[in-house]
Amino acid sequence: MKALLRYSDLVxxxxxxxxxxxxxxxxxxxxxxxxxxxxNTRTWTELEIDTWYESRPTENARPLQGRAAQLVKDASAPxxxxxxxxxxxxRSQPAAAE
Numbered sequence: 001m002k003a004l005l006r007y008s009d010l011v012x013x014x015x016x017x018x019x020x021x022x023x024x025x026x027x028x029x030x031x032x033x034x035x036x037x038x039x040n041t042r043t044w045t046e047l048e049i050d051t052w053y054e055s056r057p058t059e060n061a062r063p064l065q066g067r068a069a070q071l072v073k074d075a076s077a078p079x080x081x082x083x084x085x086x087x088x089x090x091r092s093q094p095a096a097a098e
Contacts, residue, residue: 007019
């Protein structure tokens with residue numbers, strides 16, 4: 001018989017932290033529903049959990065949104081002092097003769 005994992009086993013293995021998180025993973029992230037062992041006991045096999053885990057992306061697949069996206073955008077934009085320095089260097093160099 002396969003080893004069966006209960007909710008408490010998922011928590012102990014740091015797969016989930018709460019039942020609400022488990023429900024969200026099942027609804028939105030393809031987490032296996034599991035099998036009902038009895039009326040109030042749901043179980044999963046290690047293979048189900050391992051297969052789901054291996055299917056997870058290794059990087060954040062969603063683009064950044066809100067404040068995080070703005071911080072990244074601001075960090076990649078040229079800073080005002082850099083623009084002033086570039087303009088100053090451009091003015092100080094003689095024009096190229098054609």
